[in-house]
Amino acid sequence: MSSTPSASPAKPESTVTVIVAFLANLLIAVAKTVAAFLTGSASMVAESAHSWADTGNEVFLFIADKRGVKRRDDAHPLGYGKETYVWSMFAAFGLFTVGAVVSIQHGISQLTADEEAENYLINYVVLAIAFALEGTSFLQAFRQARGSARERRTPTLRFVLRSSNSTLRAVFAEDAAALVGLLIAFLGIFLHQVTGSAVFDAIGSIAVGVLLGVVALVLVDRNRRFLVGESPSDELESTVLERLLTRPEIARVTYLHTEFVGPGRLYLVAAVDMTGNDREEHVAVALRRVERELEDHDAVEEAVLTLSTPDEPSLTPASASRVTPTPSRG
Numbered sequence: 001m002s003s004t005p006s007a008s009p010a011k012p013e014s015t016v017t018v019i020v021a022f023l024a025n026l027l028i029a030v031a032k033t034v035a036a037f038l039t040g041s042a043s044m045v046a047e048s049a050h051s052w053a054d055t056g057n058e059v060f061l062f063i064a065d066k067r068g069v070k071r072r073d074d075a076h077p078l079g080y081g082k083e084t085y086v087w088s089m090f091a092a093f094g095l096f097t098v099g100a101v102v103s104i105q106h107g108i109s110q111l112t113a114d115e116e117a118e119n120y121l122i123n124y125v126v127l128a129i130a131f132a133l134e135g136t137s138f139l140q141a142f143r144q145a146r147g148s149a150r151e152r153r154t155p156t157l158r159f160v161l162r163s164s165n166s167t168l169r170a171v172f173a174e175d176a177a178a179l180v181g182l183l184i185a186f187l188g189i190f191l192h193q194v195t196g197s198a199v200f201d202a203i204g205s206i207a208v209g210v211l212l213g214v215v216a217l218v219l220v221d222r223n224r225r226f227l228v229g230e231s232p233s234d235e236l237e238s239t240v241l242e243r244l245l246t247r248p249e250i251a252r253v254t255y256l257h258t259e260f261v262g263p264g265r266l267y268l269v270a271a272v273d274m275t276g277n278d279r280e281e282h283v284a285v286a287l288r289r290v291e292r293e294l295e296d297h298d299a300v301e302e303a304v305l306t307l308s309t310p311d312e313p314s315l316t317p318a319s320a321s322r323v324t325p326t327p328s329r330g
Contacts, residue, residue, distance in 0.1 A: 014165060017140050018058055019062070021137045021174070021175060024136060025137070028130045028178075029051035032051050035126040036048045038122055041201055042202045042204065042205040043123075044185065046102070047208065049103050051130070054095070064087035064166065068262055070083075086227070089220060092170070092219035096217070103208045104205075107205030107206035110202035124189070127189075142172065152235075163263075164260045164264055167263070173219060184207045229260075230259070238317035240268065241316075248275065255312070256270050256271075270303075271305075273308040273314075291303045
């Protein structure tokens with residue numbers, strides 16, 4: 001099977017992206033914690049909780065990257081790709097419970113607190129350093145996402161949301177949320193300084209928590225979809241059909257089912273009409289050979305081909321995602 005751009009598997013670059021994010025978040029978490037301890041800023045407490053949550057999440061994402069690339073065996077005939085979504089789900093829950101819940105609870109508790117004036121300079125310096133480090137991590141994730149999106153000829157944000165690469169999506173979303181959260185924290189601290197009211201700082205903490213909660217829920221939903229069997233995009237199914245029809249052994253395709261079983265890994269089922277009129281045993285051998293050749297492609301975890309019946313209508317690339325007749329078992 002020739003290249004299938006929309007389903008290329010996760011690359012080692014994903015691991016680099018996770019490691020860069022881990023190192024950046026660890027440094028940021030330490031700096032924010034020290035600043036929160038010295039100043040008592042509610043927004044800085046929320047930001048430190050956010051960064052510690054992100055740091056822990058990168059460990060889950062690293063495990064996801066490593067466990068998800070294991071090849072299939074007798075115990076896991078469709079491979080280990082869905083482990084990626086399990087560990088990414090843990091990371092999303094961590095972002096919600098540690099980042100969102102702690103930030104909101106602390107912000108609410110500080111709404112009526114009578115805080116003394118803070119050392120605002122410490123907060124501003126730490127926020128600036130954090131923005132630079134988070135920006136570095138985000139640029140790494142953005143470069144990876146943009147490169148993959150260009151290969152698929154799709155907008156970067158759409159690719160990130162729909163990609164089967166859950167680790168890239170998690171780092172991209174967490175870093176983007178971190179940059180927005182830093183701006184919110186800066187605004188809350190600045191208004192506290194200008195007005196003398198700690199309410200703005202507390203509101204900043206709550207706003208950061210709400211932001212993290214929304215991001216976490218989006219990540220949980222995307223991982224849930226892939227765990228229960230996410231269907232590829234219409235464009236991908238059309239591309240797969242086109243690739244099948246370019247094979248000299250296949251005259252037409254009457255049924256096509258594709259499903260993600262891991263980052264960039266597909267389970268492919270198709271009913272095909274083979275060229276020529278060979279005897280049944282020769283056709284069976286040809287089917288098995290085509291299956292093996294399809295599975296040699298990085299994007300195909302397993303391929304299962306059956307024979308079409310003469311009365312079944314042929315699929316075209318435009319109709320591949322809309323027509324799903326029952327495959328024959330000939």
